[in-house]
Amino acid sequence: MNRHAAREKAFQILFQLDMNDKEPEQAMKDHLESLEVDPFIKTLVEGVAANKQTMDSVITASLENWTIERIASVERTVLRIAVYEIRWQEDVPVNVSINEAVELANLYGDEKSGKFVNGVLAKVTT
Template identity: 85%
Template sequence: MNRHAARENAFQILFQLDMNDKQPEQAMKDYLETLEIDPFIHTLVEGVAANKQAVDDIIAAKLEHWSIERIASVERAVLRIAVYEIRWQEDVPVNVSINEAVELANVYGDDKSGKFVNGVLSKLTV
């Protein structure tokens, strides 16, 4: 599985975790319907879950006139993946994380999601 597909799966799983009270490992198994989980999906889901408060604090610090709770679930899940990658995954270039996040937001969010995600993430690199 390529990293783009893994990010998309991780997004779906993290979106579900935001809505349901499950452990990350169980959510991955339920969503993927397999015991074999792609290592990159596992890294993203477990990494975001383990560092959720720190990730949310980083996002919140870059928001203007918004709170993390007000962000739509799609954008919140996308931002969490990108922030985790940018801060904790040294093997992923920042511009790749941002581009992938904007693409996910454009696919799963509304017509303004990509611009919103890009705006928040661009403040991380300044």
């Protein structure tokens, strides 16, 4: 599985975790058809779940006239993944994390999601 596909699966799992009270390991097993979990999916899901408060603080510091609670679940989940990659995944270039986040936001959010995510991540990276 390539990283783009793995990132999308991780997004779907993390979105479910945001809505339901499950452990990351169980959510991955429930969501993925195969018994073998891709290492990149596991890294993203476990990393985001373990560092959610830190990432939410980073995101909150980059918001203007918004709170983390007001952000729709799609955008909040996408931002958490991107911030995790930017802060903790040294093998992923920052511009790749931002581009992938914008793509996910455009795919799963509304027509303004990509621009919103891009704007927040621009502030996170400055």
